[in-house]
Each structure stands twice: as C-alpha cells, then as structure tokens.
Amino acid sequence: MNTTALKExxxxxxxxxxxxxxxxxxxxxxxxLLEEDIAFASKAQDKVxxxxxxxxxxxxxxxxxxxxxxxxxxxxxxxxxxFTELPNEEFDFSIMRHFLFDTAEYYRFExxxxxxxxxxxxxxxxxxxxxxxxxxxxxxxxxxxxxxxxEAIARMQSALDKALPYALGVFEPSPYExxxxxxxxxxxxxxxxxIWQDKISEIIGQTALRLPAWESxxxxxxxxxxxxxxxxxxLLDEMGQVINSEPGAEW
Amino acid sequence: xxxILDPRLQRLTLINEPLxxxxxxxxxxxxxxxxxxxxxxxxxxxxxLHASTLEMAxxxxxxxxxxxxxxxxxxxxxxxxxxxxxxxxxxxxxxxQFTEAPGCSGEAWEVFHMYKRGTQHTHAGxxxxxxxxAALACARNALERPRPVLNAxxxxxxxxxxxxxxxxxxxxxxxxxxxxxxxxxxxxxxxxAFKATQS
Numbered sequence: 001m002n003t004t005a006l007k008e009x010x011x012x013x014x015x016x017x018x019x020x021x022x023x024x025x026x027x028x029x030x031x032x033l034l035e036e037d038i039a040f041a042s043k044a045q046d047k048v049x050x051x052x053x054x055x056x057x058x059x060x061x062x063x064x065x066x067x068x069x070x071x072x073x074x075x076x077x078x079x080x081x082x083f084t085e086l087p088n089e090e091f092d093f094s095i096m097r098h099f100l101f102d103t104a105e106y107y108r109f110e111x112x113x114x115x116x117x118x119x120x121x122x123x124x125x126x127x128x129x130x131x132x133x134x135x136x137x138x139x140x141x142x143x144x145x146x147x148x149x150x151e152a153i154a155r156m157q158s159a160l161d162k163a164l165p166y167a168l169g170v171f172e173p174s175p176y177e178x179x180x181x182x183x184x185x186x187x188x189x190x191x192x193x194x195i196w197q198d199k200i201s202e203i204i205g206q207t208a209l210r211l212p213a214w215e216s217x218x219x220x221x222x223x224x225x226x227x228x229x230x231x232x233x234x235l236l237d238e239m240g241q242v243i244n245s246e247p248g249a250e251w
Numbered sequence: 252x253x254x255i256l257d258p259r260l261q262r263l264t265l266i267n268e269p270l271x272x273x274x275x276x277x278x279x280x281x282x283x284x285x286x287x288x289x290x291x292x293x294x295x296x297x298x299x300l301h302a303s304t305l306e307m308a309x310x311x312x313x314x315x316x317x318x319x320x321x322x323x324x325x326x327x328x329x330x331x332x333x334x335x336x337x338x339x340x341x342x343x344x345x346x347x348q349f350t351e352a353p354g355c356s357g358e359a360w361e362v363f364h365m366y367k368r369g370t371q372h373t374h375a376g377x378x379x380x381x382x383x384x385a386a387l388a389c390a391r392n393a394l395e396r397p398r399p400v401l402n403a404x405x406x407x408x409x410x411x412x413x414x415x416x417x418x419x420x421x422x423x424x425x426x427x428x429x430x431x432x433x434x435x436x437x438x439x440x441x442x443x444a445f446k447a448t449q450s
Binding site: 144 | 279300301302303304306307310311313314315318418420421422423424430431
C-alpha cells in the first residue's frame, strides 16, 4: 500500500469536510426559514463528523490526534479545496456551493466504497447514506430557485458562474494520482469529475439556468497543495478560538 | 335603554360588527409530517412545517422530525389535502357519523386515528373509496380500532410524499444520534467534577 498517497487523499477529504462543515455552521440562526436553519445545522454536524472519521483514519496511519490536526495547523498546511473556504455570502451562493460540492463528495465516497483500503471503504459507505440527504436537499433548492422568478434565476445563474471555476478546483489532481488508481485506492479525480459533470448537467438541465461549456472554465487550483485564499486563515482562527484560548485543556 | 356597563356584554356588540379583513399572511403553506420510528410501530403524526412545495416539505421534514432517534421513513402531505373530522363527543365514536358506505372502491386513502386528546394521530390503514367521507364509512368496518376514535384524518394516498425504500439509507447511518442530545455531553457531571477540584 502506498501510504504517502493514501494520506494525501485522506487529508484533502478530511479538510474539505471540516472547512465545509464550519462554513455550513455559520448559517445557524441566519437561515432564510427556521426549517432551513435546522437542515444546515444537521449538514454541518454530518460534515464535521465525517472529517473526524477521516482524521481518525490518519491517526491510525501515524498522524497526530484529530483535535491537534484540526485546530493546530496553519492555513498553508490545510489541503481543502479553495472552494470550501470561500465566505458564505448570500444564500444563493451558499446553496449553489452546496449543490456543486455535495454532489462531488457524494460520488467521491461512492467510488471509495470500492477502495482497496478497507477502513476507508467502510467509512465511505457510511457517509454516502448521510450525504444522500445533503444532495436531496441541494438538488431541491436548485430545481426550485433555478426555475422560479426572474430575480431568483438571475441570482442563481450569477452564483453558478462564480462558483464553477472553484468547483472544478475540487478535482485538482494529486501528485500521486496514478499510484492511487493503480493500487485501487481511489478511481482518481478525472473519473470523479466526469461523473460529477454528468450529474450537475442533469440537475441544471431541469432549470432555467445555463451551464457554460466545461472546457471554457478555468479551474482554480492550489488548495490541495496548501496555497489558499485570504479567507482560510481567519476561518481557522475563529474555529480554533476556544481550544487555543486554553491549550492542553481537557474538553 | 340604559347603557350596559358590564364589560363582557359591551364586548358582545363587537361581534355584530363586521370584522376587519385580515391581511394575507406572508407565510408558506403548511404540511403535516408522519414518522415511522420502528418496524412494529405505526406511522405517527409528528407535527407540521412550512414549505414552498411538497418535495421541499419532505426535505425539511427529514431534519425537522427525524434528526434524533431512530427512523425508518417519513410521509408528508399538504395540510389542506387532509380531510379532518369533528371531534367525537365524550365516549362516542367518530365513526358513528360515517355510516353510509356508497361502495368501497376508487381512490386509495390513508386513514389516521386519534383516540385521546393530547396524543398524536396514528396510521390505522388504507381503504379504497370515492371520497374521504366514503373512505371513513369504509374504514368503519375495514380497519381495526381498539377503542372509540375521537378524531380521524383522511388523505388520498397519492397526495403523500412517501420516502422510498432506497431513501431509507438516509436514516440508517447513525440510528441513535446521541451527539444531538444535550444529555449525552454530561456537562453537569463535568461541572460537578470541576467544582470538586476547586473546593
């Protein structure tokens, strides 16, 4: 087994879930409806829980404990995609990001349900059940807002146009891409991106929104290698505010 | 006639005046949510929620009414699609009001019973009938009831958004979500233990 390649894969997925979970939690108390507030809170909990399960797999492979890994690294040591760290902005952008990101994570974990690394295979199977709800939720919002009033369609279109280059950044190839594929650990970013594009096109096709030609979109890469936007460090500072106020305290 | 000074009677006159028109509520329509918590238990009414569409109501209901505890599935229906009976008088059976069955075939209807005030409606079964009233007349003989029914709800089976067997996976990940229960964090114990170290 190629441990370096596996760790790189686990880190980027765990960091994606943690940062996306934190961003989701920022909607608590601010959702457009009480019911939506609750849905976002649950999704946030699911994602943070999934990041913990992945950090635990890393711990088994010799990395530091999950709390240390989650709260003590500077931005440059995080491997989440830049897409996940962008601020929530308005509900239009937030829900569009959830749609694009959650679809990618759902099919990523579905592919990983066949991984040759059994511990990963098990958590991936468990995650797909949870994320099935996340995409049901996101798809419904996209179908509803993407086919309603002129204002809603215009806002969702602009959110889609803004989000797409970052969404493609989720599939930034790993330096170990071929090793992951050859060892059967993961089918690879390109395989995932192909599935993702089909699913995104399918849902967007049911709305009044327009997808640009895929090849015309320039992906925003960098996050997987630790090159982040200016938005990540403030998020990490806020997330670690309590734990870092009393380092070493038992919680 | 002398002016009546009793404020209760003075207020009565208000009733004779036409009520001012209520402004239209700036709210989404309501939906009713039924949950099946365990295989041996019937579908039970858990509450209602606001949503723009039936499908969105289903999406919200999943987190609103099944985010803790075990759940095997949910049913959602628009409140206005439920036929609601009166409440039966003490000890009488609401089915006494539905005796004429004009033929038990046609559309499928889900029937829910409430036996006692303060409890929730539970699913009694499905019957076929042309109208909700006829469905109750048919249910009168077709469905079991351990005691007189206080109030019944009837909804066309096709008007429900029911979770599919495939969707059951959404609830089977972590059946008992203890991390969503404040009690599971045992904060009182931790506070007591902390206080003990301070004294």
